[in-house]
Amino acid sequence: METAPIPKGAVLINGLPDVGLVGLLAASHIISSLKLQEVGAIESDLLPPMIVLHGGLPKAPVRIFASNSMIVVISETAIPVSLIRPLANGLVDWARSKGIKLMLSLGGMAVANRQDIDAPKVFAALSAKELESKLRGAAEVLEEGYIVGAYGLLLRRCAESSVPAITLLTQSYYNYPDPEAAAAALTAVNKILELNVDVSDLLKRGEEIRLRSKDMMHRTQEEMGRMNKSHEYDLPPLYG
Amino acid sequence: MSSESRSESSPTHGSGWNVAAACIQPLYNLFVAATEVVLTVDLPYVNQKQVKLSCPTDDCVEIYAETSRKITFRELGAKHRHGEFTCYHARIRIPVPVDENRVATKFKRGVLEVHIPRLK
Numbered sequence: 001m002e003t004a005p006i007p008k009g010a011v012l013i014n015g016l017p018d019v020g021l022v023g024l025l026a027a028s029h030i031i032s033s034l035k036l037q038e039v040g041a042i043e044s045d046l047l048p049p050m051i052v053l054h055g056g057l058p059k060a061p062v063r064i065f066a067s068n069s070m071i072v073v074i075s076e077t078a079i080p081v082s083l084i085r086p087l088a089n090g091l092v093d094w095a096r097s098k099g100i101k102l103m104l105s106l107g108g109m110a111v112a113n114r115q116d117i118d119a120p121k122v123f124a125a126l127s128a129k130e131l132e133s134k135l136r137g138a139a140e141v142l143e144e145g146y147i148v149g150a151y152g153l154l155l156r157r158c159a160e161s162s163v164p165a166i167t168l169l170t171q172s173y174y175n176y177p178d179p180e181a182a183a184a185a186l187t188a189v190n191k192i193l194e195l196n197v198d199v200s201d202l203l204k205r206g207e208e209i210r211l212r213s214k215d216m217m218h219r220t221q222e223e224m225g226r227m228n229k230s231h232e233y234d235l236p237p238l239y240g
Numbered sequence: 241m242s243s244e245s246r247s248e249s250s251p252t253h254g255s256g257w258n259v260a261a262a263c264i265q266p267l268y269n270l271f272v273a274a275t276e277v278v279l280t281v282d283l284p285y286v287n288q289k290q291v292k293l294s295c296p297t298d299d300c301v302e303i304y305a306e307t308s309r310k311i312t313f314r315e316l317g318a319k320h321r322h323g324e325f326t327c328y329h330a331r332i333r334i335p336v337p338v339d340e341n342r343v344a345t346k347f348k349r350g351v352l353e354v355h356i357p358r359l360k
Binding site: 114115116173174175176177180206207208210211212214215217218 | 256264266267269280282284285311315316317346348349350351353
């Protein structure tokens with residue numbers, strides 16, 4: 001559902017709730033830092049029957065924000081497993097109709113020793129080999145492995161539909177909101193898109209962000225359990 | 241990658257905000273490894289010396305940690321809800337026999353990590 005004109009040929013950033021809420025925290029920070037305007041929402045009967053109040057007004061939990069050159073999608077509720085496939089397909093078809101030049105999905109990659117990592121590393125899964133040059137060294141390319149959830153399906157649908165897509169997975173806690181990882185993800189986004197979004201606020205307000213997003217993280221963890229997210233930590237399949 | 245991340249099966253939490261006791265139930269993660277149980281707890285607004293750990297029974301770990309300051313629902317964005325919080329509390333059941341006399345802890349980046357050896 002579009003409530004305002006949506007630019008053509010923009011970059012689309014996805015910030016869906018996932019491991020460590022990395023994408024949601026990073027994308028929300030982009031929306032507030034760059035003062036993006038709300039331009040639409042994603043409606044589905046598969047979403048929980050709920051709204052979110054913002055500034056006293058009822059809003060859909062999955063919303064679209066935009067500037068002239070950038071579109072950001074965030075969800076303020078955990079995406080139910082049953083919605084993931086229709087959401088991924090719908091989002092890619094919509095992106096194609098808008099002539100999206102790059103879909104950038106932001107997520108987390110759980111690591112057991114996260115506490116000991118000062119600078120979380122960023123990994124990238126690509127819809128096409130030639131996108132590697134777009135990374136400008138900001139992320140290491142993932143060659144083998146599983147991606148469970150919306151970002152996996154989005155990437156494949158993008159590859160099939162010839163929509164250039166990069167999924168950035170940043171080392172993070174599995175089930176604790178991780179603003180430091182979100183800051184690392186945003187630093188990579190800054191490099192790839194040649195932006196200059198200041199990440200210091202994410203780090204400064206780290207404790208507040210962690211506590212405020214505790215319940216969101218918990219609900220996301222329940223959905224990640226239902227979708228067998230732990231499959232991602234299996235070894236890559238034997239034959240490529 | 242270690243399988244600590246495979247923790248979806250960890251026990252679910254309740255609503256997590258106990259106004260009557262001014263207590264927050266923290267997010268936590270329990271992983272049963274071959275020789276030990278590793279428990280981590282996310283404790284924003286807590287200093288290491290405020291963390292108290294005990295084993296009230298031999299199959300349970302109890303964590304109590306005062307926050308470094310009072311936290312209100314209002315400052316967390318829920319202006320219509322009254323309530324303030326001064327501590328975290330969690331009572332976590334350990335699913336295998338452990339040696340509760342040999343508990344080792346580490347506190348870094350606001351996350352408590354507890355290692356308890358399993359009994360053979």
